[in-house]
Amino acid sequence: xxxxxxxFLTGLSIASIxxxxxxxxxxxxxxxxxxxxxxxxxxxxxxxxxxxLQTYVGISLLPSLxxxxxxxxxxxxxxxxxxxxxxxxxxxxxxxxxxxxxxxLQQIVRLAVGGELxxxxxxxxxxxxxxxxxxxxxxxxxxIFLMAAALFAATWYLMNRTTIGMKLRAVVQDRNIAxxxxxxxxxxxxxxxxxxxxxxxxxxAPVSPLKSVSPELGTGYVVDAFMVVVLGGVQSLxxxxxxxxxxxxxxxxxxxxxNDTVAKTIVLLAIVVLIRFRPQGLFVARVRA
Amino acid sequence: xxxIRRRDFLKGAAAIGGATAAGFPHIWIKDSSLARAADGEIRxxxxxxxxxxTAIIEESLNKATILAIEEINAAGGINGMKIVxxxxxxxxxxxxxxxxxxxxVVGDKCVSVFGSYTSASRKAVLPVFEKRDNLYWYPTLYxxxxxxxxxxxxxxxxxxxQDEFVPWLIKxxxxxxxxxxxxxxxxxxxxxxxxxxxxxxxxxxxxxxxVPLGHSEFSSVINKFRSSEPNVIFSTVVGDSVVALxxxxxxxxxxxxxxxxxxxxxxxxxxxxxxxxxxxxxFTSAPYFMVHKSPENDKFVGAYQKRWGGDKVTHFVSEPSxxxxxxxxxxxxxxAASDITPPTIRExxxxxxxIAPQGKVQIEKENLHTWLWPKIAQAKSDGxxxxxxxxxxxxxxxxxxxxxxxxxxxxxxxxx
Numbered sequence: 001x002x003x004x005x006x007x008f009l010t011g012l013s014i015a016s017i018x019x020x021x022x023x024x025x026x027x028x029x030x031x032x033x034x035x036x037x038x039x040x041x042x043x044x045x046x047x048x049x050x051x052x053l054q055t056y057v058g059i060s061l062l063p064s065l066x067x068x069x070x071x072x073x074x075x076x077x078x079x080x081x082x083x084x085x086x087x088x089x090x091x092x093x094x095x096x097x098x099x100x101x102x103x104x105l106q107q108i109v110r111l112a113v114g115g116e117l118x119x120x121x122x123x124x125x126x127x128x129x130x131x132x133x134x135x136x137x138x139x140x141x142x143x144i145f146l147m148a149a150a151l152f153a154a155t156w157y158l159m160n161r162t163t164i165g166m167k168l169r170a171v172v173q174d175r176n177i178a179x180x181x182x183x184x185x186x187x188x189x190x191x192x193x194x195x196x197x198x199x200x201x202x203x204x205a206p207v208s209p210l211k212s213v214s215p216e217l218g219t220g221y222v223v224d225a226f227m228v229v230v231l232g233g234v235q236s237l238x239x240x241x242x243x244x245x246x247x248x249x250x251x252x253x254x255x256x257x258x259n260d261t262v263a264k265t266i267v268l269l270a271i272v273v274l275i276r277f278r279p280q281g282l283f284v285a286r287v288r289a
Numbered sequence: 290x291x292x293i294r295r296r297d298f299l300k301g302a303a304a305i306g307g308a309t310a311a312g313f314p315h316i317w318i319k320d321s322s323l324a325r326a327a328d329g330e331i332r333x334x335x336x337x338x339x340x341x342x343t344a345i346i347e348e349s350l351n352k353a354t355i356l357a358i359e360e361i362n363a364a365g366g367i368n369g370m371k372i373v374x375x376x377x378x379x380x381x382x383x384x385x386x387x388x389x390x391x392x393x394v395v396g397d398k399c400v401s402v403f404g405s406y407t408s409a410s411r412k413a414v415l416p417v418f419e420k421r422d423n424l425y426w427y428p429t430l431y432x433x434x435x436x437x438x439x440x441x442x443x444x445x446x447x448x449x450x451q452d453e454f455v456p457w458l459i460k461x462x463x464x465x466x467x468x469x470x471x472x473x474x475x476x477x478x479x480x481x482x483x484x485x486x487x488x489x490x491x492x493x494x495x496x497x498x499x500v501p502l503g504h505s506e507f508s509s510v511i512n513k514f515r516s517s518e519p520n521v522i523f524s525t526v527v528g529d530s531v532v533a534l535x536x537x538x539x540x541x542x543x544x545x546x547x548x549x550x551x552x553x554x555x556x557x558x559x560x561x562x563x564x565x566x567x568x569x570x571x572f573t574s575a576p577y578f579m580v581h582k583s584p585e586n587d588k589f590v591g592a593y594q595k596r597w598g599g600d601k602v603t604h605f606v607s608e609p610s611x612x613x614x615x616x617x618x619x620x621x622x623x624x625a626a627s628d629i630t631p632p633t634i635r636e637x638x639x640x641x642x643x644i645a646p647q648g649k650v651q652i653e654k655e656n657l658h659t660w661l662w663p664k665i666a667q668a669k670s671d672g673x674x675x676x677x678x679x680x681x682x683x684x685x686x687x688x689x690x691x692x693x694x695x696x697x698x699x700x701x702x703x704x705x
Contacts, residue, residue, distance in 0.1 A: 006512055007509070013508055110340065115348060116558075117529055117532055117561075118562065119563065119564050122536075127540065129540070129541060138540040138542065140540050209536065210505075210536055210540065211505040211529070211532065212532035216342055220503060251509075252508065253509075255510070259499065259500070260500045260504055260506075260509070263509075
């Protein structure tokens with residue numbers, strides 16, 4: 001029983017990392033329809049920002065989160081203004097362009113700070129483990145869970161309860177009509193992309209003390225993020241949460257019963273089968289169109 | 290049909306073929322088959338990835354190799370000839386390794402190439418060196434089970450890392466081993482040998498598991514550690530997965546004093562990336578540690594940090610990268626200037642020995658592997674190791690230790 005709970009919490013922890021990484025993509029891909037292959041590199045830059053702020057400026061991980069969001073979001077905005085906005089009518093070219101940006105970001109980081117693995121210190125206040133109903137859980141993983149939940153709530157609020165969210169939804173439904181009502185679609189898209197990139201940066205920072213920081217950090221995450229978003233249903237935030245939870249628990253349990261190689265295979269297989277019979281994903285956002 | 294008649298064409302082609310074979314044999318046989326040192330310089334290839342996934346570690350191997358070459362040249366070269374290193378970046382990709390190796394051997398006519406970290410890249414370049422009878426110098430500890438007269442292996446094979454280590458772990462912590470490795474040939478072969486040793490010394494395997502290369506989510510694995518309660522976690526996880534495994538082990542609150550990880554792959558390099566706290570208390574077996582006390586090592590570490598930066602670490606793969614260049618030098622010194630070719634270097638290096646930073650090493654003439662000094666060390670929170678067991682004598686390389694009846698000898702693999 002204790003192990004079942006332990007394993008459930010483990011799955012939850014894997015799920016919250018998946019959700020953190022996928023949330024930004026869910027916004028960019030789900031709302032704007034941009035297939036952003038540089039998403040993993042935004043995650044990577046978040047991790048490197050955490051490292052740089054800690055090593056050179058001396059700000060520890062938790063207080064640096066706000067700064068990291070601002071840094072990566074600014075970069076996202078520059079990328080959108082500089083490249084992506086010219087490609088909204090050419091989705092295939094966007095794939096190529098974002099892929100290229102991703103490769104460049106990787107190499108720029110490598111040239112600037114070198115290829116070796118970097119080290120981000122875990123905050124001391126979170127480096128113990130807590131017992132939940134008898135199951136030992138690292139406090140840091142609980143923190144990641146809370147952070148994912150908070151960011152999800154903030155994103156949901158932003159999309160559904162604020163003016164900018166409403167404008168974005170209007171632009172997504174029909175750009176021209178929205179423009180007729182005086183909405184500056186360009187500006188909305190720029191801000192949305194920046195927000196999505198900032199979220200990716202915020203995902204990279206908290207995972208860095210659990211894993212290692214290297215220029216290739218993002219390449220694995222971009223695949224995971226797309227899996228989560230596509231499985232969840234492209235325009236549905238709740239779908240993203242549900243599929244992150246499902247994939248996290250599934251891969252956690254299979255990894256426990258079998259091993260991680262089998263887990264990876266079965267999870268991918270399950271996604272393929274599901275998408276075959278339910279191409280729209282688990283959830284469909286109800287849109288009047 | 291028309292124009293050229295088939296029969297005439299064949300006759301003509303045969304005539305041309307015959308003339309070629311009889312007329313210019315040296316084009317095919319002599320020049321292109323053998324690389325050779327000339328014009329007072331000895332060209333060697335340096336083939337370590339500076340980009341891609343394994344650049345992290347291979348960069349340090351490149352640096353150690355270049356340092357040795359610079360030192361030798363500064364001291365007057367080899368019999369007055371300079372070593373000219375030709376550096377190529379194979380980008381952590383086995384196919385690129387093969388392509389660059391061909392360029393170094395055929396195009397640049399290098400008489401030897403120093404290179405590779407992964408077994409995959411070594412396997413990829415092997416045909417190039419065997420076909421041209423050239424010589425590859427491989428500094429990494431590896432899984433053994435290879436017998437090529439075109440590779441000099443200066444890293445440890447399983448028997449050298451495990452013969453002392455496994456019984457020591459059983460004695461100090463207990464018989465139950467959890468084997469965890471990355472999912473490719475090296476960890477599987479190491480574990481094959483480990484299982485043999487466990488059987489011999491009364492240990493047992495509670496679980497054996499392989500994670501995908503580059504894997505970084507170990508929470509389920511750590512739950513399995515908790516539920517199966519091994520005495521020792523025997524790890525052959527490689528690359529950045531090592532970092533993730535150690536950090537998550539620590540975050541989960543497991544205790545290295547009760548359930549230590551015993552690794553064949555965790556070096557000062559990985560520890561620098563995971564932070565000393567995450568590594569502290571765990572064990573590694575290898576022939577070399579940066580803290581090893583010897584005048585040769587003081588000189589090596591000093592020179593390395595002076596050349597590449599005071600924060601750089603040396604480790605058990607960069608040390609062989611360094612001393613194997615000196616073995617190369619000793620071999621070439623024995624040769625006449627007109628006779629420096631890969632096969633003559635190979636013959637000259639057999640049985641050659643020198644005092645390396647780890648101790649006196651020697652190339653075994655039977656299999657071109659190296660006699661080494663295995664050590665067992667425990668990581669400390671400052672990022673360095675403390676050597677607990679120094680072997681009293683050097684250990685012979687047995688590349689087929691896990692395969693009774695197979696022996697690597699001068700004539701090639703012998704089966705009985």
